[in-house]
Amino acid sequence: MIFREGNYKGNTWSIYNEDCRKVLSETVCKNSVDCIITSPPYFQKRNYSKKGTNIGNKANYTIKKFTKLDATKNEIGNCKKIEDYYLELEAVFNGCYRVLRNDKFMFININKLRMDKKTIDISGKVIEFAEKAGFVHRDTIIWIKENPVPLAPNASQYYLWDGWEYILLFAKGSPKLDISKFIKNSRNYKCPNCGVTNKITKNGRPNYFSSYIGFYGNNMGYKKKNHQAVFPASLPKYAFSISTVKGDTILDPFAGSGTTLIEGLNENRNVIGCEYDKNTFNKLTERIDNNYQISLFDKKH
Numbered sequence: 539m540i541f542r543e544g545n546y547k548g549n550t551w552s553i554y555n556e557d558c559r560k561v562l563s564e565t566v567c568k569n570s571v572d573c574i575i576t577s578p579p580y581f582q583k584r585n586y587s588k589k590g591t592n593i594g595n596k597a598n599y600t601i602k603k604f605t606k607l608d609a610t611k612n613e614i615g616n617c618k619k620i621e622d623y624y625l626e627l628e629a630v631f632n633g634c635y636r637v638l639r640n641d642k643f644m645f646i647n648i649n650k651l652r653m654d655k656k657t658i659d660i661s662g663k664v665i666e667f668a669e670k671a672g673f674v675h676r677d678t679i680i681w682i683k684e685n686p687v688p689l690a691p692n693a694s695q696y697y698l699w700d701g702w703e704y705i706l707l708f709a710k711g712s713p714k715l716d717i718s719k720f721i722k723n724s725r726n727y728k729c730p731n732c733g734v735t736n737k738i739t740k741n742g743r744p745n746y747f748s749s750y751i752g753f754y755g756n757n758m759g760y761k762k763k764n765h766q767a768v769f770p771a772s773l774p775k776y777a778f779s780i781s782t783v784k785g786d787t788i789l790d791p792f793a794g795s796g797t798t799l800i801e802g803l804n805e806n807r808n809v810i811g812c813e814y815d816k817n818t819f820n821k822l823t824e825r826i827d828n829n830y831q832i833s834l835f836d837k838k839h
Contacts, residue, residue, distance in 0.1 A: 539565065542823045549785075551799060551809045551826070555819040557612065558791035558812035559626075562633025566810060571637045572786035575777045575798045577647035577769055578630065579615035581623045581660075613814060614792075620651075624663050630791055631671035637789065641711035643781040644673060647681065647769060649703045655696045661704050673708035681705050681773060682748035705773070715780045717743045747776055774798040778805050796822040 539561075541554040554561045614626045634644055646668070651658040665675045686701040688694075720743050749772040774788075774797060782788065784806040790798040793811030795818075802809040803826075813819040 540819075544827070546803045547806070549803055549806055549808050551803060551811075553793060553796075553799070553811045553813060553819065553823055553826075555813060555816060557814055559629045559633055561812050562630065562637055562791060566637045566789070568636055569639050570787065571789045571810065572639055572642055573777065573782045574634050574638055574644040574789045574791070575774050576645070576790045576792050577794075578627055578792055579613065580649070581615045581617075581620055581651060582653075620658075620660075624660075624667055627664060628667040628670060631668045631673065634789075634791065635672045635710060638710050641713040642709075643676070643713055643715075643777075644668075644708040644710070645679075645777045645781075646706040646708065647703060647773065648706060649700070652693075652697055652700075657697070661706060664706060668706070668708050673710060675706065676709045677707040677745050679705035679707060679776075680746040682746060683751050684748050685750050687751070705777075713781070716783075717780060719779045747772070749773070769797055771797055771801050774801045775805070778802070778807065782807060793822060794818060796825060800826065 539554060539556045541552055541556070543550065543552040545551070554565065556565075614630070615623060617623055617626065638644060646664060648661060648664050651660055661678070669675060681703045683701050683703070686699040689697060689699060749770045751770060778788075778801070785808070787808040787810065788798065788802040789810045791812050793799055793813040796811065799809040799811045799822075811822075813822055
C-alpha cells in the first residue's frame with residue numbers, strides 16, 4: 539500500500555493510493571475520525587482515470603462513453619448491475635462506521651441516475667445501506683447548483699438541466715449540530731413585488747445551500763478542471779461549519795481532486811483521503827505540495 543503524508547501549519551494529512559474499502563477496514567484506526575465528507579463514484583457514468591472536459595456552464599460535455607475497458611480495474615461503479623453498486627457502497631459505509639467516532643457525522647453527496655430515458659433516485663438505497671451499516675439518517679440537504687451543466691442536444695429532449703444534488707447527513711450515535719457556526723451559503727432572495735427578503739434564508743438554518751459547481755479558481759472564471767466530478771469548496775465548508783472544530787480529523791474515502799482535504803487544511807483540520815487511481819493520486823499530492831508547501835513522505839506498507 540502506497541501513501542503520502544505531511545503537515546501544514548500544525549495539521550497533518552495522509553492520502554492513500556488504495557481501494558478505500560481496504561484502507562477503512564484495515565489501515566485507519568477504529569474510532570479515530572471526527573467527520574466523513576465524500577461523494578461516491580457514479581454508477582457507469584464516469585471514467586475517473588481520464589481528464590475532465592467541462593468548463594463551467596459553457597461546458598462541452600464530451601466525457602467518453604463509459605465502457606468496462608476504460609475504467610480502472612476494480613473501480614467502484616464499474617459493475618454491470620446496480621445491485622452490485624449498492625453492495626460496493628455498503629462495504630464503504632461499513633468501513634466508515636468502523637473508523638468514525640461515536641456521536642459524529644457523515645455527509646454523502648449523491649446524485650440521481652439518468653439512464654434509458656428515465657431518472658432513478660438512488661438516495662433511498664444509499665440511506666438503506668448506510669443504516670444497515672449502523673448509521674442513522676439525520677437529514678437530507680439539497681445542494682442547488684447555480685451554474686448547472688447544459689445537457690447534450692440528444693438528452694435535452696428527455697430531461698431538464700440537473701440543477702441540484704443530495705447531501706445525505708448521517709449520524710453515528712446522537713451528535714448535535716453546531717448551528718452557531720452555520721455558514722450561510724444561500725443567497726438572501728428579495729421579492730421583487732413586496733421587497734421583503736427571504737427571512738428563512740437570512741436568519742434560519744435551512745437544509746439547503748446554493749453555490750457554483752466545482753471548478754478551480756474564481757467561481758466566475760470557469761477554469762478547466764482536471765477531474766471528472768469536482769464538487770465546490772463551499773460543500774465541505776458547509777459541513778465543517780456545523781459538525782467539526784479546529785483540530786478535528788476529516789476523512790474523504792474518495793478524495794479525487796482533493797477539495798475536502800484542501801479545505802480541511804485551510805480550516806485547521808487534520809485530513810485523511812483515499813484515491814484509488816494512481817494518476818489522480820499523484821496529481822492530488824503534487825497539487826497539495828505545490829500550493830501548501832507541505833513536505834511529502836512516500837511510504838509503503
